[in-house]
Amino acid sequence: MGDPILILSSFVCFCLLLVLFRFLDRFWWTPVYIQYRLGSQGIKGPSYKFIHGNTREMLKMVLPHVYTWMNNYGKNHLSWRGGEPQLLITEPELIKEVLNNRDGLYLKASLPFYFMKLMGNGLATSEGEQWVKHQKLINPAFQGENLEKMIPEMIVSVELMLQSWKKYQAKEIEVSEEFRLLATDIISRTAFGSNYLEGKTIFDMMTQYSNIIRRNIFKPRFPGLREEKVKLGDIDCYAYHDVDENKRILVQDLIDECKTFYIAGQETINSLLSWTVLLLAIHTDWQDKAREEVIELFGHQNPHPNDLSKLHTISRIINEALRLYPPTVAFISRSEREVRLGKFILPANIQLFISNLVVHRDPGIWGDDAHLFKPERFSGEVAKATSNNVAAYFPFGIGPRTCVGFNFATVGAKIVLIMILQRYRFTFSPTYVHSPVINFLLVPQHGIQVILHSLQSDEGPS
Known part of the structure; x- marks a missing residue:
């Protein structure tokens, strides 16, 4: 039997050589080969x-x-x-x-x-059969009648935000944070319905979790908040089970899709609204055109789903904002x-x-x-x-992995813009510093500051 120390030394040397080989293969040989x-x-x-x-x-x-x-x-x-x-x-x-x-x-x-x-392993991150199954289950929720049913909840959320804006008459307001809170409220109401408060509590946890990750982006652990806090919350009560295996979704799958809906939905709506309002605050001629269209279609009443397709000017504005500042x-x-x-x-x-x-x-x-x-x-x-070039304009992607929530985001943006334009004229604030950065999505690093000018003295549209 050989010397155990020699055997151990040989084994350690072999392991070190193997690690070195893999290191050089990944960081030198393979890159050099691919570049060549x-x-x-x-x-x-x-x-x-x-x-x-x-x-x-x-x-x-x-x-x-x-x-x-x-x-x-x-x-x-x-x-x-x-x-x-x-x-x-x-x-x-x-x-x-x-x-x-x-x-x-x-x-x-x-x-x-x-x-x-x-x-988590939701639609935004999954592959293969799991992605296909979840896409078929979730896509209908953001189409047609299902999307229309969400609009009244969107309107309630916007009304609450605009109530708080009354104190900013002729004053500066930072709208990016306002839209972040609004998006949270909209998603909480549309996702959880009558259980809105329970949903909002869970989404508040997700916001904390997201902020921790932003601060500790390269650290392996995230102190202060564990994923189990979300797992053990009331969200478990809303798990959907079905006798048809093709329609069955596990509790963890549902949690992951809620994470995706919340994070992607909140960030997308916030980004889209923030940049659109900035552009309209700078280009007040287009803001006036949009307002004229809104008053012609809705007067001072809340928007009706059947008339959203008639918003040609606002649709052009949103498309152009998404061209210049796509969320992703x-x-x-x-x-x-x-x-x-x-x-x-x-x-x-x-x-x-x-x-x-x-x-x-x-x-x-x-x-x-x-x-x-x-x-x-x-x-x-x-x-x-785009001269029929589908890949010249794709703010939400193209092909099978197009964002399933793009209709939700654009319809939500239209509702918000309609209700703001009915009540306020807004102008560019000299304190604004243009600094777009990528923070998951494209966002204004220092917020969007505008000056609000009320268009009426009463309570506004009803």
């Missing part, structure tokens, strides 16, 4: 830097690195998030090929631990195996970074005034504005 492979096909990019890739350049505000690298390396280029290769795609035909794919060639990119902890600024997929994308052959496990923020502001698609707020672009259908 794609470079030979004409895809350039910033040089790979050992271990951290190009991450340092990505820590600035709202994708400035992308614009710099596009100018240096072209519209499709390779960069590195640590040791992970990431291919930027901005050509609409390639984008459509990726996002419309139904053969499983492109999956969602692996999400960070902290994001999975926050969102990028969609990230990964190649499941070696695939052909257009003229390129991509190795397996390459992240595909598809930024609608970049495409929406591309002068080659939208003209030299692509950076300007011009709602008249959408005077016809969206297809006309």
Whole structure:
């Protein structure tokens, strides 16, 4: 029998060599191979830097690195998030090929631990059969009559917010936080109905949880709040069970979908309303046009679902706001195996970074005034504005993974804008500092400050 110390030493050395091999494979050999492979096909990019890739350049505000690298390396280029290769795609035909794919060639990119902890395994994060099943169950909730039934609850929430606005007559108000609270209220009421207060308590926990993750984004544990607080809450009482296995959803699945609905819904509505109000506060001519349309359709009455489709001016304004400030600024997929994308052959496990923020502001698609707020672009259908190029405008994605809640967000935004425009004129505040940042979604770092001017002295629409 050999010397045990020698055997142990040999084993330790073997383990260390194995770890070193895997480390070098991930952070050196594979990146160098991928950079060479794609470079030979004409895809350039910033040089790979050992271990951290190009991450340092990505820590600035709202994708400035992308614009710099596009100018240096072209519209499709390779960069590195640590040791992970990431291919930027901005050509609409390639984008459509990726996002419309139904053969499983492109999956969602692996999400960070902290994001999975926050969102769970809901529609936004799941794959395969689970995603298909949940999508079929949840999608109808945001369509047709089901969506119309939510509108009265939306109106109640907006009325409560506007009551609190009376003290801001001719004063500055920061509307981004107002819209965050409003979105929380709307989602609590529409998701939980008569159990609104119980739902609001759970969503308050989710807000705390989200804030903890923002503060401790790279830490493995989140002190002060455990997920079990949500798991053990009254939400369990609303678990839906069905004798049909295709319609059955487990308690944990329901919790995860509630997380998705709350986080994605709240952040999306807040982002959409904040940027739209800012644009209307700056471009008061369009604010006046929108108000004229609202008064013509609804007078001083609360909006009716049947007339929302007649809001042509407000629809154009919302579409243009979503073009300039899409809530989600990028969609990230990964190649499941070696695939052909257009003229390129991509190795397996390459992240595909598809930024609608970049495409929406591309002068080659939208003209030299692509950076300007011009709602008249959408005077016809969206297809006309994009010359029938479906991948030229996709604020909520395209293809099978289009956000199921986009109708909920846009209808909610219309209700809010109608009721604000009936009561107030608002102008741009000189204290506003333009600083859009990515904080899950695209948000104003320092809020949106506007000056409110009341249009009436009575209680307003009824």
